[in-house]
Amino acid sequence: MGIHVIKMPDLGEGIAEVEVVAWHVKPGDTVKEDQVLADVMTDKATVEIPSPVNGTVTSLGGKLGEAMAVGAELIRLEVEGAGNHSGEAASANTATAARQHTSTSKASGGSSDTVDEFIPITVAQPETVVTTVTSEATAAPAQAAPQRPATPAYTQAGGQASAPSHHGRAAGEKPLAAPAVRQRAWDMGIELQYVTGTGPAGRIQHADLDAHVARGQRKAAEGDRRYAVLEGEQAMPVIGMRRKIAEKMAEAKRRIPHFTYVEEIDVTELEALRVQLNTRYAGQRPKLTLLPLIMRAVVLAIRKYPSVNARFDDDANIVTTYNAVHLGIAAQTDAGLMVPVVRNAEARDPWSAAAEVARLAEAARSGKALREELSGSTITITSLGALGGIVTTPVINRPEVAIVGVNRIIDKPVILNGAMVARKTMNLSSSFDHRVIDGMVAAEFIQTIRGYLECPATLFVE
Amino acid sequence: MNTISTNLLVIGGGPGGYVAAIRAGQLGIKTIVVEGAQLGGTCLNIGCIPSKALIHAAEEFDKAQHYASGSAIGISASAPSIDLGRTVAWKDGIVKRLTGGVGALLKKNDVQVINGFARILDGKTVEVKQADGELVRIRCEHLLLAAGSEAVELPFMPYGGMVVSSTEALSPETIPQQLVVVGAGYIGLELGTAYRKLGAEVTVVEAADRLLPAYDAELTKPVGAAIKRLGIDLRLGTSVLGLNAGGSGVRVREANGEETLLSCDRVLVAVGRRPRTGGWGLESLQLDMNGRAVKIDDQCRTSMRNVWAIGDLAGEPMLAHRAMAQGEMVAEIIAGKRRHFTPNAIPAVCFTDPEVVVVGMSPGEAEKAGLDVISANFPFAANGRAMTIESTDGFVRVVARRDNHLIVGWQAVGRAVSELSAAFGQSIELGATLEDIAGTIHAHPTLGEAVQEAALRALGHALHI
Numbered sequence: 001m002g003i004h005v006i007k008m009p010d011l012g013e014g015i016a017e018v019e020v021v022a023w024h025v026k027p028g029d030t031v032k033e034d035q036v037l038a039d040v041m042t043d044k045a046t047v048e049i050p051s052p053v054n055g056t057v058t059s060l061g062g063k064l065g066e067a068m069a070v071g072a073e074l075i076r077l078e079v080e081g082a083g084n085h086s087g088e089a090a091s092a093n094t095a096t097a098a099r100q101h102t103s104t105s106k107a108s109g110g111s112s113d114t115v116d117e118f119i120p121i122t123v124a125q126p127e128t129v130v131t132t133v134t135s136e137a138t139a140a141p142a143q144a145a146p147q148r149p150a151t152p153a154y155t156q157a158g159g160q161a162s163a164p165s166h167h168g169r170a171a172g173e174k175p176l177a178a179p180a181v182r183q184r185a186w187d188m189g190i191e192l193q194y195v196t197g198t199g200p201a202g203r204i205q206h207a208d209l210d211a212h213v214a215r216g217q218r219k220a221a222e223g224d225r226r227y228a229v230l231e232g233e234q235a236m237p238v239i240g241m242r243r244k245i246a247e248k249m250a251e252a253k254r255r256i257p258h259f260t261y262v263e264e265i266d267v268t269e270l271e272a273l274r275v276q277l278n279t280r281y282a283g284q285r286p287k288l289t290l291l292p293l294i295m296r297a298v299v300l301a302i303r304k305y306p307s308v309n310a311r312f313d314d315d316a317n318i319v320t321t322y323n324a325v326h327l328g329i330a331a332q333t334d335a336g337l338m339v340p341v342v343r344n345a346e347a348r349d350p351w352s353a354a355a356e357v358a359r360l361a362e363a364a365r366s367g368k369a370l371r372e373e374l375s376g377s378t379i380t381i382t383s384l385g386a387l388g389g390i391v392t393t394p395v396i397n398r399p400e401v402a403i404v405g406v407n408r409i410i411d412k413p414v415i416l417n418g419a420m421v422a423r424k425t426m427n428l429s430s431s432f433d434h435r436v437i438d439g440m441v442a443a444e445f446i447q448t449i450r451g452y453l454e455c456p457a458t459l460f461v462e
Numbered sequence: 463m464n465t466i467s468t469n470l471l472v473i474g475g476g477p478g479g480y481v482a483a484i485r486a487g488q489l490g491i492k493t494i495v496v497e498g499a500q501l502g503g504t505c506l507n508i509g510c511i512p513s514k515a516l517i518h519a520a521e522e523f524d525k526a527q528h529y530a531s532g533s534a535i536g537i538s539a540s541a542p543s544i545d546l547g548r549t550v551a552w553k554d555g556i557v558k559r560l561t562g563g564v565g566a567l568l569k570k571n572d573v574q575v576i577n578g579f580a581r582i583l584d585g586k587t588v589e590v591k592q593a594d595g596e597l598v599r600i601r602c603e604h605l606l607l608a609a610g611s612e613a614v615e616l617p618f619m620p621y622g623g624m625v626v627s628s629t630e631a632l633s634p635e636t637i638p639q640q641l642v643v644v645g646a647g648y649i650g651l652e653l654g655t656a657y658r659k660l661g662a663e664v665t666v667v668e669a670a671d672r673l674l675p676a677y678d679a680e681l682t683k684p685v686g687a688a689i690k691r692l693g694i695d696l697r698l699g700t701s702v703l704g705l706n707a708g709g710s711g712v713r714v715r716e717a718n719g720e721e722t723l724l725s726c727d728r729v730l731v732a733v734g735r736r737p738r739t740g741g742w743g744l745e746s747l748q749l750d751m752n753g754r755a756v757k758i759d760d761q762c763r764t765s766m767r768n769v770w771a772i773g774d775l776a777g778e779p780m781l782a783h784r785a786m787a788q789g790e791m792v793a794e795i796i797a798g799k800r801r802h803f804t805p806n807a808i809p810a811v812c813f814t815d816p817e818v819v820v821v822g823m824s825p826g827e828a829e830k831a832g833l834d835v836i837s838a839n840f841p842f843a844a845n846g847r848a849m850t851i852e853s854t855d856g857f858v859r860v861v862a863r864r865d866n867h868l869i870v871g872w873q874a875v876g877r878a879v880s881e882l883s884a885a886f887g888q889s890i891e892l893g894a895t896l897e898d899i900a901g902t903i904h905a906h907p908t909l910g911e912a913v914q915e916a917a918l919r920a921l922g923h924a925l926h927i
Contacts, residue, residue: 174804176868176893186800201868203893 002083004053006075008068015042017067021240029057037075041240055079065239169202177204185209241335252398255314259434260393263446267409268424270456285351291383292350296459297452298404299325299346305445308402309378312436319436328377328397331361338364339397341377392429401433464598468494470796471588471602473580476503478773478785479608480564485793487571494600496590498579502561503610505782508629511560515553516632517656517813524659550633582743585769604768604796611735611774618704625729628653638662638728642712644702646673648812650732655815658692665695665724667702667714678824684855684875685814737775752777760802762792784808807890809883816856817879821886822871825861837861838920840912842876844927847907853877858912860920867896885913896920
């Protein structure tokens with residue numbers, strides 16, 4: 001019997017520290033070759049560390065959430081034969097075998113698995129942030145109940161809004177019921193508009209009322225929870241992706257004196273153009289949202305104001321501006337905020353940009369984005385679409401020096417040529433690093449974007 | 463002054479008020495009805511009931527006269543005549559029986575009736591000047607306004623002399639030689655037709671370009687044809703200017719702008735009715751109004767708490783059956799029940815010859831409401847029963863949603879089709895689909911078969927056409 005030590009692999013790009021975001025084994029577990037031992041995370045990519053050998057885990061090299069130096073001992077296995085505890089070969093093997101993906105971690109704590117029940121975990125699927133409360137990887141099976149993936153509230157809201165009414169009636173349609181049913185509903189204090197009608201033409205029948213009441217009683221039997229006193233709390237370690245986001249955000253706000261500039265854009269023409277383009281190229285080209293058109297406007301505005309397309313190394317006091325525009329597009333994923341990067345956005349027409357954004361967003365959401373696709377941006381656009389609000393104060397994606405926030409489009413009355421007309425307007429809320437971008441430049445940059453967006457022909461005619 | 467207290471005070475003993483009072487009595491609510499004239503209101507005394515009696519008498523007389531000139535049926539009669547005094551007395555007998563019945567029902571349900579005209583002092587206090595001149599003050603928790611409506615008067619041709627309203631026209635002492643009817647709405651046409659059948663030369667003047675402007679043209683076409691056959695002179699697009707100086711005729715401006723004199727010895731003004739809002743202190747409550755009518759919500763609440771309004775006073779449609787349904791509902795709400803006035807349809811009947819009945823939406827109205835509908839007619843010409851009563855004019859029409867075949871409207875024109883309103887109303891209120899009606903066995907031989915056949919036809923497989 002020998003000891004096989006697996007060291008934290010070098011994951012490239014000069015990364016010195018790697019964070020352990022999930023242990024899939026605990027001391028005493030028997031592991032097989034290629035079995036995933038741990039998930040570790042670098043800048044933005046999460047990497048599974050598989051075992052190069054068969055053996056039994058004797059000790060883990062670090063705690064969950066701990067940042068470990070590259071080359072440090074990650075895990076120690078007892079193996080048949082000589083082992084490698086004096087050699088370096090294993091770490092190299094591990095590095096090559098490491099499968100890269102960008103998921104954060106898995107909710108199912110591998111630490112609770114016994115050898116017999118162990119089901120090898122293959123490519124990790126993106127799930128919710130791990131909620132295991134065990135701070136020690138060596139602790140007994142995790143106590144925390146597995147939590148359902150927390151679906152972001154906005155997807156729920158959006159889903160409800162677009163879904164057809166579950167009562168089978170169109171919005172505003174009067175519930176259909178015979179007078180006796182109506183009267184009984186009134187007597188019972190039931191609003192017919194909430195009752196599902198199963199009769200012909202959606203007619204609400206006595207049986208439907210009964211079913212409605214029965215449903216209500218089932219709810220009542222569970223007790224009225226609306227005003228119940230709630231106890232308990234949930235401690236959630238801020239690790240992995242969430243810690244990265246937290247650190248980046250804190251650092252950005254701590255170091256960068258943000259200067260936020262909000263301007264209203266009349267996007268009536270732009271919307272009309274977008275609709276026109278989508279109609280004309282229906283079925284031939286990907287459908288355009290406003291984003292690729294805004295991306296183009298940003299690219300064009302950067303030609304006049306290149307200083308906003310930059311990265312500021314504030315330790316070395318060097319601002320680097322770039323000729324290429326690598327546009328970060330902030331995207332919400334189940335794991336948290338990610339910023340996939342459209343490289344050389346200046347070389348893409350709106351359809352190509354749209355396709356690239358769609359591809360990157362999908363890759364980021366499914367955890368398949370490569371590290372290069374998630375880094376290296378020179379300026380960022382952030383948009384929450386219909387949830388964009390009227391004003392936001394976006395946080396700069398450090399070390400960039402500017403971020404353009406897109407707010408939602410609203411129909412509003414506008415005075416145009418002395419008359420009130422309905423126009424589609426949208427705010428751009430943008431933040432700049434005031435250390436290197438002056439207010440004047442920022443304002444001119446945004447006004448230039450506005451010029452392009454309000455006169456969309458200029459996006460194409462140069 | 464004598465002061466009495468009650469839970470519910472109803473101002474007006476018409477169909478809305480007396481029904482509310484009966485229902486309130488049934489529910490144990492202490493109730494007083496104040497009525498200035500006779501119980502039963504316009505409907506029983508000077509509206510629905512007497513007009514139908516007069517129309518029936520006119521029809522019978524008309525029929526007898528036809529028999530006098532020989533008939534296809536083979537009946538003949540010689541020189542029929544009508545004793546108008548007895549006709550009116552017969553009509554008054556019906557009215558008396560009905561209003562007496564209302565009084566008995568109110569008594570049976572422990573409702574106190576006070577005869578006299580009410581004057582509102584505030585939302586909880588009403589003063590009544592009784593028939594004998596004595597004043598009584600009534601304090602109430604709930605005040606129900608059911609004062610009804612009155613015939614609209616033309617300012618340049620006020621009632622009096624030869625100018626009469628429907629009220630006087632329903633108790634004629636004589637039949638005029640030449641009658642001019644102003645207004646081709648249902649009141650004008652019903653009474654104009656009756657007078658024509660009773661022997662008057664009738665001219666109907668209507669400012670709009672067609673008769674019964676509230677209904678669609680297809681529906682009113684048989685009525686127009688029948689009026690023409692009867693020899694009624696219908697002047698559309700014609701406005702009334704007033705009586706001539708000699709009082710022997712009515713000056714009108716015809717559609718082509720020409721001024722003409724229609725000589726006549728009586729003028730019936732039937733240009734509509736308006737809520738009776740004046741003269742009884744209603745304005746002191748400063749209620750929110752909806753045009754001339756008192757504004758109400760779907761529970762007949764006015765803008766003042768515990769002051770309710772129903773029927774014609776609360777605006778269109780001014781129909782007795784609507785007022786009754788509202789009155790019943792208000793009594794139940796006051797008794798603590800949860801109710802709303804949310805009918806799917808309120809039937810409307812026009813007792814012209816032929817009759818017109820509409821329930822729910824016409825195809826045009828449905829379209830305006832944004833519905834995608836199908837509609838189908840079934841003509842009485844293809845109905846056996848219609849042939850046996852010598853009346854094959856007219857049709858039944860159904861309107862239903864295209865997507866789920868929910869019936870949203872019925873219209874019919876033809877003899878005796880008013881009775882079909884029950885079937886129409888039920889099918890719409892119960893939420894029937896075309897298949898429901900098509901799948902219901904309708905008795906043969908009846909006019910009702912046309913109802914089933916219209917539904918079948920809308921489904922594309924009428925059997926008898």
